Amino acid sequence: MKAFAYVNAANEKEAIAALSPSARAGQRDALTAARSGQPSSVPISGGMDLLGLMKDYIVSPDRVVSIKGLDQSIAGADGGLRVGAAAKLADLAEHAQVRKLYPALATAADSVGTPQIRNMGTVGGNIMQRPRCWYFRNEEFNCLKKGGSRCFAVEGENQFHAIFGDGPCHIVHPSSLAVPVIAYGGRFRVAGPNGSRDIDAGEFFQMPNTNLYGESVLQPNEIITHVILPAPGQRSAGYEVRFKQSHDWPLAMASVNLVMSGPTVKSARIVMGAVAPVPWRVPAAERVLAGKTITEAVAVEAATAALAGAKPMSGNAYKIQIAKTAVKRAILKAAGA
Numbered sequence: 209m210k211a212f213a214y215v216n217a218a219n220e221k222e223a224i225a226a227l228s229p230s231a232r233a234g235q236r237d238a239l240t241a242a243r244s245g246q247p248s249s250v251p252i253s254g255g256m257d258l259l260g261l262m263k264d265y266i267v268s269p270d271r272v273v274s275i276k277g278l279d280q281s282i283a284g285a286d287g288g289l290r291v292g293a294a295a296k297l298a299d300l301a302e303h304a305q306v307r308k309l310y311p312a313l314a315t316a317a318d319s320v321g322t323p324q325i326r327n328m329g330t331v332g333g334n335i336m337q338r339p340r341c342w343y344f345r346n347e348e349f350n351c352l353k354k355g356g357s358r359c360f361a362v363e364g365e366n367q368f369h370a371i372f373g374d375g376p377c378h379i380v381h382p383s384s385l386a387v388p389v390i391a392y393g394g395r396f397r398v399a400g401p402n403g404s405r406d407i408d409a410g411e412f413f414q415m416p417n418t419n420l421y422g423e424s425v426l427q428p429n430e431i432i433t434h435v436i437l438p439a440p441g442q443r444s445a446g447y448e449v450r451f452k453q454s455h456d457w458p459l460a461m462a463s464v465n466l467v468m469s470g471p472t473v474k475s476a477r478i479v480m481g482a483v484a485p486v487p488w489r490v491p492a493a494e495r496v497l498a499g500k501t502i503t504e505a506v507a508v509e510a511a512t513a514a515l516a517g518a519k520p521m522s523g524n525a526y527k528i529q530i531a532k533t534a535v536k537r538a539i540l541k542a543a544g545a
């Protein structure tokens with residue numbers, strides 16, 4: 209790993225200052241960033257993703273800024289929920305209010321990796337983790353996303369890649385938490401040198417044809433400080449399909465959030481994960497549910513609509529059925545079936 213300076217920021221203000229160096233150092237940083245295409249200062253939370261990236265020379269910053277001092281609280285706020293970016297995944301998974309009111313979020317947090325990973329990994333780090341594409345993670349492959357000229361997944365091993373999106377990069381978005389956050393209509397509060405702002409989680413992540421080298425609208429000198437959720441619908445749930453139950457990411461997942469009028473769905477938000485470069489909201493499936501009472505047939509119809517536009521690669525057509533099942537079961541689970 210390349211040698212780097214380490215800054216232990218005690219709080220949000222210090223973190224932003226350390227990520228936005230002084231004007232003189234800033235010029236040097238700008239030069240470094242321009243040469244490498246990477247920011248010269250990066251935040252570190254639990255470090256589980258970042259250290260792996262640094263060891264494999266995928267990210268080689270000059271300065272690593274610890275942001276463990278950010279808010280770790282999980283609490284009700286304005287009729288919804290506010291989660292500090294430094295909250296541990298384990299604390300989120302076990303939080304009584306989250307389990308009761310935001311079960312899709314609790315399911316997602318509870319299913320991440322292993323107990324050790326959930327005790328170390330933070331909410332902010334989970335949301336900002338980089339893609340798992342094995343060509344991206346392997347320093348021997350200078351693929352499109354790293355400034356190279358081709359996507360190796362197109363003709364290579366693509367069984368875990370995207371079934372939605374038109375490329376040119378075919379990653380799947382890796383954060384399990386981001387999927388329910390979007391289903392619940394959440395926002396990310398971000399802070400940077402110009403202050404703090406809220407970004408709709410559904411507009412936070414970017415497709416590769418908009419941002420090939422990054423995955424979100426977050427600027428290098430900004431950090432996520434909180435996840436803010438509004439009050440949930442009356443019924444919600446998440447469902448994940450995994451190759452193995454531990455120590456891995458889902459093959460496909462779905463989060464469903466339903467606003468009900470008695471037994472009838474008034475409106476729905478359905479988001480799939482692990483199928484596209486961003487968490488994949490499916491309005492066509494949401495429209496199927498609106499105005500209906502949920503039955504198995506309705507859930508199947510919505511799940512079929514959710515996968516209607518899928519374009520599998522050579523090795524991942526199997527994901528269509530898996531994602532369909534995840535959507536169907538998340539809907540039925542939300543409905544209490």
Ligand SMILES: Cc1cc2nc3c(=O)[nH]c(=O)nc-3n(C[C@H](O)[C@H](O)[C@H](O)COP(=O)(O)OP(=O)(O)OC[C@H]3O[C@@H](n4cnc5c(N)ncnc54)[C@H](O)[C@@H]3O)c2cc1C
Nearest residue numbers: 253254255256257258321329330332333334336384432457
């Ligand atoms: C075996 C294994 C299985 C896993 N399974 C799953 C899974 O099923 N689902 C899932 O979602 N994840 C899974 N993970 C990923 C794991 O959840 C993440 O690696 C972890 O949450 C990252 O959190 P961290 O605090 O360690 O982040 P770090 O490694 O510290 O940071 C990750 C990235 O985010 C940036 N960053 C960190 N915090 C912030 C912030 N507040 N604002 C802006 N940028 C920030 C860092 O610069 C870095 O680029 C798995 C990991 C392993 C090793």
Ligand code: SF4
Nearest residue numbers: 341343351359377378
């Ligand atoms: S899917 Fe993206 S990250 Fe993976 S090889 Fe292709 S361009 Fe690189």
